[in-house]
Amino acid sequence: MTTETAARETIARETTARLMIGTDLAAAMVERAAARAKVLQETTGVQPCLATVLVGDDPASATYVRMKQNRSKKAGIGSRSIVLPAETTTEELVAELTKLSEDPEVHGILLQHPVPAQIDERAAFEAIAPGKDVDGVTMHSFAAMAFGEPGFRSCTPGGILRLLEAYDVPLAGAHTVVIGRSPILGKPAGMLLLASNATVTYTHSRTKDLAELVRQADIVVAAVGKPNFVRGSWLKPGAVVVDAGYNEGNVGDVHFEEAAQVASLVTPVPGGVGPMTIALLLEQTVDAAEAQTAARR
Amino acid sequence: MTTETAARETIARETTARLMIGTDLAAAMVERAAARAKVLQETTGVQPCLATVLVGDDPASATYVRMKQNRSKKAGIGSRSIVLPAETTTEELVAELTKLSEDPEVHGILLQHPVPAQIDERAAFEAIAPGKDVDGVTMHSFAAMAFGEPGFRSCTPGGILRLLEAYDVPLAGAHTVVIGRSPILGKPAGMLLLASNATVTYTHSRTKDLAELVRQADIVVAAVGKPNFVRGSWLKPGAVVVDAGYNEGNVGDVHFEEAAQVASLVTPVPGGVGPMTIALLLEQTVDAAEAQTAARR
Incomplete structure (x- = not known):
């Protein structure tokens, strides 16, 4: 655990929230990817x-x-x-x-x-x-995420889903508010959550009454790129808060200290979503190598 | 105007709602498409x-x-x-x-x-x-709608957008609740509305408190395939109601008589979304023919 994460943990301990930490989960994902890479190299x-x-x-x-x-x-x-x-x-x-x-x-x-x-x-x-799009940025990958078809996931949204699953956050029927609608973050995050049977609201700069909408959310995904944008007063008590922001000075899109007073689970920045993103990139690279090697044999 | 539409109009006249009628708009679209088809044939x-x-x-x-x-x-x-x-x-x-x-x-x-x-x-x-996908069903067309890239639109969602535009329904900042998430109707409808700066909530069979969510909507798009599913009591007074359903016996997904008491604008079934769907199919076929002919010259 990094020092930053430890500091966040101290804050969380004094409040209601548990931390959703990506670091260890990501390390385990990378370890599995590395083992598969080794097998691939040894066998082929x-x-x-x-x-x-x-x-x-x-x-x-x-x-x-x-x-x-x-x-x-x-x-x-x-x-x-x-x-x-x-x-x-x-x-x-x-x-x-x-x-x-x-x-x-x-x-x-x-x-x-x-x-x-x-x-x-x-x-x-x-x-x-599309077969090499391990960062999940092509139109094909996006539609595959939306339609539940085979394909690579955008790494940050895909990493967020892994984190939510690892922390046993129920997605079916949960009302998720996604803040931000970029093609590689907000939009695919919403589509993956929808495919997991969540109710999904897309919000953005033109949304009216954003705080009021966020207050209805069981799960909030902040992907807006503005430091400390989401305030504690916007959150429903017990909400699950995923901060996909990473702004200058290691600051997320969510005001962490405030959110930790209200949320049931919250990702720290850094140490939350970030490590999951890179872990998924590596995992998908090994997926791609395995698939391409198998196709050539 | 068909007899059914006239009957709906009588109901609407006695209530608060105006009808959003697709028939005439669609006829004008088809007329323009026909004129372009004629020019293409005469010139090439x-x-x-x-x-x-x-x-x-x-x-x-x-x-x-x-x-x-x-x-x-x-x-x-x-x-x-x-x-x-x-x-x-x-x-x-x-x-x-x-x-x-x-x-x-x-x-x-x-x-x-x-x-x-x-x-x-x-x-x-x-x-x-993708260049011949005039019904807008491919993964490429879906992602193009989501990302605002060139491509064909799914005909029903594309027709709905044309209808909303023709009736001057403001989309930017409007909260739209889409009921249904099929790959050729609910999902692309939400993406097109999001691209027009609406706030978009996707709801479906796993959504909790559906009526309560619908009650927040400035615009409701019903695309669920269940006759008379959306009730008048679910609607916010003044809401714009788009019924993309077409069930047995010419019945939409919205309980028309109830909706007309509450909504400001409502599509009849038939005569609302249906004609727009076919008109867009024809328009996009002419688009495709023009583009392919130009590319070959």
Whole structure:
């Protein structure tokens, strides 16, 4: 457990909430993925390989990519690092992603986002073959999540579902309010919850009476990207609060101290959703490597 | 105006609600589509062609297909009718749809659903090329609706949006409750409303306190397939009520007489959403024919 998580735990102990901690669960997921990667390599000679594509020199993005590569390495997953200049065009990026999609030595592809403004991000995402979309960003992956079809999950929403399952949070019939509607976070999170038989309300910047809607929620998923946006007074006593935000200074989208006074379960930031996201990325990379290796034999 | 619509209008006149009538709007849409079909044929020699695929001998499905063909003909759209036996396999249906997807003389493909139980409906839908998916049933079309990307709309949800727009119903910030979550009706309807900045709540058979949730809605979309399911007492005074149901005996999912006492706008059944669905199918068939003809020149 990190120091930050320990501090959060102290707060939680003095209040009503239990923490939903992702760290240990994620470590167990990564351990299982690593064991499968090892078996795959020993039985077929194939090491799972994740290609990371970074466009431009945003330091935060570079840090994320480096972290994902380090975690991959620890799990016995190889990585191929592609770094493209900030002035890369959509066509150049699409060409690079198409090449990786066709490369039999690459099993999973991660395009670090956001990409620079001149790039059509959707066109870039769609150049990733659905079978290698281990970050769950393509239109195919989204529809697969919505329809319960086979496919990769967007890593943060998929990680949130794992966390809720691990903490035995009942989803069927639960009223879930999702705050935020981005294509890789809010929208797929709502679709996965709906597929688990939750009642799902999508809220966003144009929503009226947001606090009042949130107050009805059995489960709140905050994915809005604004520090301390969700206040304790917005929550129904006993609500389950999932904070998918990760803003500057390690601050989530939920005012943690306030939420901990009201919620029954709450994710800390960091140590909640974050580790689950990376664990699912690695797990899905091994899934992809296994599937592609089996298809070629 | 049909006799049924006139009868509904009499009821509405005695109550608070105005009717949202699709018949005339749909006729105008079909007229514009027909004019475009004529221009396309005169300038390029290409007549838009909709292929309809019917599996089995369900009389209701056969009636629907015949109606769609008749409407196509009136709009100057050619149709190709494929009827397959009830015992058709998934592989055979996929092969037929793949052939149509590759046939340059076919611009749009409609697979009448539901298909017999032995068929994997999703696999069949996915055999339709996205560029010919004028009924909006593929995973690509669904994600395009969710993400605001170019693509065809599912005809009933797309028709509902046109109806709401024509009646100047404000969508931004409106709380919409969608009842039902099927892949071609409830789910895409919610995504289109969300893309129009509505707050969207998905409800379904596992939802608790459904009436209470519906009572909060500025806009209700009933797409559940149960006659007279939504009662007047569930509605907020002044709500806009869209009935996408069409059950045996021309009965919608909303108890019309009760709803008309409470709502500000309500769709009749028939004459509300139904005609909009077919009009959008024809419009999208002409869209497809224009796009494919332009791409080949």
